[in-house]
Amino acid sequence: MCGIVGYVGERNAAPIIVEGLKCLEYRGYDSFGLAVADGTATDGGGKLTVVKKQGRISDAGSDVSLACGNIGIGHTRWATHGVPSDVNAHPHTDCTGDIAVVHNGIIENYAELKKTLIAEGHVFKSETDTEVIAHLLEKFRNAAAEKGLSGIEKVDFAVKNLMDTLEGSFALLILIRGFNGLIAIKRFSPLVLGIGDDELFASSDMTPILEHTQKILFLEDNDYAYLMPDGIRLFGYPSAKTVERDVKTVDWDVESAKKGGYEYFMEKEIFEQPAVFVNSFRQKIDDGAVSVLKKASSITVVACGSSYHAGLIFRYLMEKYCKIPVRVEIASEFLNFTTAKGTVVIAVTQSGETADTLAALRHAKANGCPVFAVTNVLGSSVTRIADYVLYTRAGPEISVAATKSFIAQCAVLLRIVSIIGKGIFEKELFEIYPVLEETLLFDPADASAVCKDAENIFYVGRGVYYPISLEGALKMKEITYIHAEGCAAGELKHGPFSLLTPKTPVVAVCTKDDAYPVMISNIKEMKARGAPVIAIGSGGDADLKEIADIFIPLPRSKNICEVISATIILQMIAYNTAVLLGRDVDKPRNLAKSVTVI
Amino acid sequence: MECVILAAGEGKRMRPLTASRPKVMLPVAGRPMLEHLIVSARDAGIKDFILVVGYKEQDIRDYFKDGDRFGVKIRYAVQRKQSGTANALLCTENLLKGPFMLLNGDMILDSDDILAFSKSSVPCVGTVESSHPQDFGVLDVDGAKVLSIVEKPKEPKSNLVNAGIYLFDTGIFAILKSLSLSERGEYELPDALMQYAEKGMLSHFTLSSWFDIGEPWNLLDANEKMTKAIFAKTAGGDGVTSASASDFIKGTIEDGVYIHGNVILGEGSVIKSGTYIEGDCIIGKDCDIGPHAYIRGCTSVGDNCHIGHSVEIKNSIVMKGTKIPHFNYVGDSVIGSGCNFGAGTKVANLRHDRRDIRCDGRDTKRRKFGAVIGDDVQFGINCSVNAGSWIGSRVKAAPNSYLSGKINDDTVLGR
Amino acid sequence: MQAVILAGGEGQRVRPLTHSQPKVMIPVANRPILDYVIESVEKCGINDIIVVAGYRKEQVIRYLNDLDTGVSVVVQKKQLGVFDALRCAKDLIKGDFLLIPGDNYIDSESLSRLKAERNAMLTAEHPYPSNYGVVSVSGGMVKGISEKPALAESMTVSTGCFSLTPDIFNYPATCMIPDIITDMAKNGRPIRAVPANRWHDAIYAWDLLKMNRMALEMVKPSISGNVSKSASITGHVSIGIGTVISPYAVVSGDVVIGENSYIGPHTCIMPGTSIGSRVRVEPFTYVENSILMDDSSVGSHCRITDSVIAKGAKLGSNVAVEPSYSAVEVDGHFFKAFFGSVVGDNSTVAPFTVLKHCVIGNSSAVENGRIIEGFLPDGSIVK
Structure with a gap:
């Protein structure tokens, strides 16, 4: 669950929300949804439309445009609780359908809350942790009504109680039918507000907002805000007192x-x-x-x-x-x-x-x-x-x-x-610039041809090349879906050796540094198990070229430059392999760019 | 009538002055150039303004706010990407209800002209007669009707050029949207005008005066014109000495200061003994002038400046916080804010061959021009700045340096 | 109107400089040749530009992505000639268009005149027409093109710039442009020959020096970086951000120096010189009429004239270049040309070497001071 956007103003909210979500797609893209309300209708009136779907916002069809109103919230999801599906997509609503919530983060105590709410008669539609928020709000609003509270006091009461009850991390945007505005709450998950001309924005990061205004208000943890057509009301929790936060003017070119x-x-x-x-x-x-x-x-x-x-x-x-x-x-x-x-x-x-x-x-x-x-x-x-x-x-x-x-x-x-x-x-x-330029001339075709048919690939290195092997393996598995494992070369014979076969290629990074002689003998051992070896080594290393099945020489340079060159070579092999396999390289399955949940 | 003013652009040709402020906020006669335009329009009866802002919009909003201070109502529309005038106009669509005037923000107009123009039939385009029409959009007219507008034609059909002032009604928006994107990927305003012209609907009106401020040296001409205009309006034109123009003098003038011409002196400013002022000058707040300074021509000095002992400043614009403290000469120059001139640093303003000065490869069309100097430039003592120099912001020059040509932002002329 | 700019070919004859980039990306006056072409195209009022990339396409695309103006890119998978490259752009072509090679300099004035014609080509007079398609023109119309003939009938050559209509795609994919033009001319589709004003092609690496001098004239003088006031800077000189010009350096325009370079004390940087970014020129070195590309370095007390020093090449101290007008062998052919030296990417030259009219390939090493003459292939080691 990853990106949220909100809008309050005079324009139709839905297209603004959709464009905003597109900016946030890197935060998750297995499903999306939005809720739009007409805030100008008086309490009790107005319509609250919810549209949500499995799939990517960039594929959102015409049904989104049916949503009409000047207040909206939206969400693009990266599943944590519950599989990607239409029903698990945000926004989530309460039993009455009057409250819609989008959420980024994790509610840690949701299981017990859900149990209590079900016992109290609430009906849950999804498997998400987020849905408890909608039902809790419903419950607290009813409690407030019983106390004789109404209007903004009713909202105050519900929000305060909600923040008392929830544990975990969350950035929330909440729409309530009949409330001419939206509620934004932040605790340990990112949320920023944008202040435009007679309009307000909320978002997980500022990119969607910068299209509309450069005035950004950074909320702090436990801040909650009411975004109303006439301005923002900002409070701190638990004091419930008005707080002041700096509004920064961000001079940032939104160059897509x-x-x-x-x-x-x-x-x-x-x-x-x-x-x-x-x-x-x-x-x-x-x-x-x-x-x-x-x-x-x-x-x-x-x-x-x-x-x-x-x-x-x-x-x-x-x-x-x-x-x-x-x-x-x-x-x-x-x-x-x-x-x-x-x-x-x-x-x-x-x-x-x-x-x-x-x-x-x-x-x-x-x-x-x-x-x-x-x-x-x-x-x-x-x-x-x-x-x-x-x-x-x-x-x-x-x-x-x-x-x-x-x-x-x-x-x-x-x-x-x-x-x-x-x-x-x-x-x-x-002097590294020309070295890296030279590195980019590398043609990974041979190495990728070996990797693309493998089921498992080992990456080995010693010293600083051990973490580089880990990173190379990570790149490979991330985008090609081939199982790849990075290993300290010395550790191979303490276990992973048993996995080596002629069908498990080994990518060895072996430059002429202190560890060179042992690396060479490690590579010989791997060769003895019949594993095809792709060796990345210093330029002009005839010995390594002799031993390896495929030898990839790094541009001649200083040791420290070779560290960076080798990393780039591994990226290029992974990239080229993924392209050969026809993977969606930029958006690998099940992964999101920034993981803002624990 | 509502009035839309386009003020979103940076004005790249105004660099380095626009690195830290939008073009329309550049000072002319002690005020942002946009203020002169708004005041002229107000005096022509326009009370309702929409400013299209973008580049460094905060400066414009902070200065003009809701327009109360100027007796007008100001609203804002934001053009996020600077992609053409028609595109800027489209940003105001939701804010306009009836016929409106559209003005480019980087010019200075006469209020009588605006008043007369506002009575033209809609749609209308304001024109001026130009001696070099090939540099502008040139109109081909038949009586009051415009037949065509051609951008920068090699063979102009007339000397009437588009002045960047228009009357439209809200029908223009449908036309703007119906335009297909030009090859530049923009909606072009002249394309919309052509649609009107083709239908024989577009009229034109020739303005009596027009000041386009496109290049830094245009600020000097505009400054001179507006400074003289301010004094002509209030003092009846004749040279008045300091004592009788007390309305203008809010600061202190010590004994032994000779003022020949008109001066505005802001609060908290002091002109010290021995200072000699010739011509119409405007000096901001909290300035420290003299002793023994010599200021002449139409010079405008911003707030918090120091013009010190044995310094001569002629026909220049000096922006706020700049210090020109000892033994300096500055002529026909535009100087940004926060600069510091080392003792003895001088700016030349005339070529030995008396030819027009070129600056950054452009012809200033002025025989006398000093330099355009950005913000926070620091000169060591005894620097020499050649005529036509373009000096970027935050340049640092070692003592005795010789500066000439184009010196970009952040350059260090070291030992 | 659209323009299709061809940037797919390697430009083999400019080797060794095309090791890491195609010919279109070779810098003259610190801008890729392609940059001048795009500028001319935009100046003549065409904003819908399609670039066909191929050889080392990544480098071309990276550069295009940094441009302010949007340019569409299509990729030619294999370098199968000009017509094939043009066909790669077919889907993006909406109407009449200009076809322009990206590796020659062409001025916008000529393109404007070409743009005004349908079915036309820009021609130029060239002293060595046999390197080009030689055009026979009569009454302002093209009669035919003979590609690189041994004996040229005239000095008029094709610049490779054409104004065309989409029906050129009716010709079968295997056709070659000169044949198509000749065919069109013969079959009642007259092709007008429009003479070009300024057109310049660098065929071999040393020809870049002439193009460089021409491009330097167009550089807008401006100074950035950290410049000693005791350095002497005269004439048209452009110095980039972060570059250091040390005391008593003499920089005499036309000269352009890129970003973050270092020009040591008492150096002379004389007219006709382009120095790229992150270049080091150490004290007491003299450079004239040369191109020092990005990341190259020249030791102290060198004399570098009439030379092209490619990216990352390193010359030790006291290296002297001795230019002459004599023959060089390229691919078995002999050419007479005046130049000093061409040093390929990442090559190193030891102190006290004399470079006497030579071409040193990429990643070569001259390990001891000696006299180098003639042609050294890539990866040579001279001990």
Whole structure:
């Protein structure tokens, strides 16, 4: 469940909601829906229309245009509770059909709430956690009515009780028939408001809003707001008192990404990487951040997915060149661990909204650690939690599989190594641009031809090439749906060896660094099991070329540049294999771009 | 009658001045150029304005707000992408009810002209006679009727050019929408005009005065014209000395200041002894002028500026917060905000061969022109700025530097 | 009116410079040749542009995506000639159109005149017509084209720019453009020959220097970066963001320098020179009439004249180029041409080498200071 949009104003809401959802499609795309009401009708009157469907918003048909009214909410879903289907799509309504809710996040106590509500006679239509919200509101509104409350007081009472009752993370937009406005609630899930000329917007991120206004109000956790035609009323929970939040003017060009003649965005993004790396590495970094980093005695990186792999690469380089202990934790597991005071904690997240990473960062901050964020999105939630923000200069990444954002994260993390290591990589990386350009000339046809027929692929490497193998395997499985596993080369013989057959290709990354001799003997062992070996090595390595079935030489360059080149080679193999297999490369099944649920 | 003013564009030819403000907010005679246009229209009886904004819209909204301060009502429409004038006009569709006037925001008009024009039959296009019509949209007319409008023709059929002022009714929106997208992927206003012209419906009206502000040096001409206009209206035109023009003088003038001509001096500003002012000048609030400064020509100085000892400024626009403190000469120049001139830094404004000055490859058509200088430029002491220089924002120049030609934003002329 | 710009061919004769990019992407005065073509097309009032990419299409598309104006891209899978490339764009063509090669410079004035005609071609006079389709013209009409004839009947050649109508697609896919034009001319579909004003083609790598000088004249002078006030900058000079010009460097226009480059103290950058981005020119080096592409570097005390140094190539200190007018062998053919040296992508040249009228292929290494003459293929190692 991932992207939500809301509108209140004078225009017809439905087309605005649909366009907004299209901007948010990267957050999930297995189903969508919207609810529209005519707020100008007096209490009790008016119509509330709900349209929802399995499938992608970009395929939304004409039935959406039937919805008519000046207030609307919409949702594009990435299933967590309940399979993708018409009925599980948002918005969800209560028994009366007077209340419609869209939700991004997870209600942790929904099971018990649902049980109670059913016992009280509420009838549930879907398997989602969200539906309890609609029924709870119905219940609290009835309770309010019994107390003799009406109008805005009735809404106040219901919202306050709702926030008391719900546990978990949620950004909510709520439409109530007869209430001329919509209700926005934020707790640990992203939600921003936009202020236009006599119209208001709400959305999971600012992209859908920037089409209409540059004035953005960033809600804080436990804020709730009534978006009414005459303005926003903003309250804090639990005080229920009016709060003030800054309205920022965002000067951001809404340049919709175009893929030009590229077949997929992923291809486009792969080819943008030389400039992305250089821009991310060479950016100016705030003096305060530099002085904190220079004093760091230990560092912990928290991240998920590809970002986690970037963290691991950082770890190898930091420990090797700067002798500073680095821990890398998967964000969702981080809460299980303690962090010593004074440890610098770096959260790495492309979207800046990854729920697990945000939770981990809050945890670290509560422990009194200086916290850094490495993110690609200006003004995202992580930037409001972190003490220092280092931006990756990747630009919008549309493809679900991370490529340029990963490279940008590596660049920023390498910059941190460079800062702490007194400029160690500056000179080497000054020359990286032509090396990466040369890397992009690689033709992955041979390697992909081997991979496309495989059921399992192993990726092996030692040292810094171990996390790069993990990332290569992740790319492969994400977009080709072939099972791929990254492995430390030394670990193969402690288990995975038994899986090697002539039908399981091994992709080995083996440059001429310290681990070279052992890697060569590892590769020979794999060859002995009959596994076809695709070896990525330093340019001009005749020995490796001799051993491997397919040898992919990296452009001749410094060791540190080879790390980045090898990563790009692995991306290109995965991409080309997926294209050969006819996969929907940019939108692989079951995956969403930024995962804002825990 | 309602009036739509197009103010969404950046005005790329006005760079570097538009890097931090929209074109229509550039100062002319101490006020944003858009204010002059709105005031003229107001004096012609128009009370209801819709500003189409986009680039740096916040500056425009913050200054004009709902128009109360100017005795008019102002609403806003947002053009998110700058994709043509017709497209901008389409943004106002929901806000307009009857016939309306459409004005480009980057010109200065006479209120009598606007009044007369507003009485023309709808649809109508305002024109002016130009000595170089090939640079504009040229009209072919038959009496009051417009036959055609051709953009930048090689062989103009007349010297009447489109002035960017129109009368339309709401029927224009249907026409705009019926237009197919041009090759540029935009809705083009001239295409809509052509539809009217082909039906023989389009009339024209020739304005008596028209000031188009497209290039930075046009600001100097506009500044001179509007400054003189302000004094002509209120003081009867004749040169008045400081004492008798107390309405204009809100700041302090020390003894020993000689003022020959008209001056507006803002609150909190001080003109110190020995200063000599010739010509019509406008000085903003909280400025520190002199001692012994020499200001002449139609110079406009923004708020919070410092024009110091032994400094000569001639016929220039100096925007707020700029400091020109010691032994400087600045002539016929447009200077952005927050600049600092090192002692002895001077700007040349005349070529030895007396030819017209070129700036950024463009002919200023002025024999005297100094430089266009962006915001927050810092000059070391004794810098020399050649005539026709284009100096970007935040440029830093070491002492004794020689600046010439086009120097982009953020350039460092180091040791 | 639409324009179809052909950017699919490698341009083999400009090797070694087409290793990482097709000929259309080779920079002259720091802009790809294709950029000048697109600019001319837009200037003549055509905004619906279709580019046919093929060889190294990714690089072409990446560049096109960064343009302000929208350009449609179609991909030619195999490089099967001009007509095949044109056919790739067939589905996007709505009416009359211009067909323009993306790897020659052509001015917009000529295109305007071509645009005014239906069924016409731009012709030019060329001293070596045998490299082109030689056109026989009579009474302003094309009589026929003979492609790269050994003995040319006239000096008039085809620029490859045509004004065409969609019925050209009635010819079978296997046809070649010159045959089609000749056929049309013979069968009562007269093709008008429109002489071009300014047309320039670089056939071989060293020809780029001439195109570069021409393109440098069009550069708008402007200065950015960090420029020492004791550097001398005169004439038409453009310096990009982040570039450092050190004290006592002499930069004498026409010169263009890209972004984030470093020009050391006491260097001379003389007329006719284009220096790309992230290039290093170390102290006391003299560069004249040359192209130094992105990421290349030149050590101290070098003399580089009349040369093309490709992307990422690195010259050590004290390298001297000795230009001459003499014969070079390319693909078994001998050509006489004046130039100094052409150094391919990512090649390295050791200190104290003399480059005497030579072409060094991509990723080659001259490992010891010696005199290099003639042609070294890609990947050569000179010990």
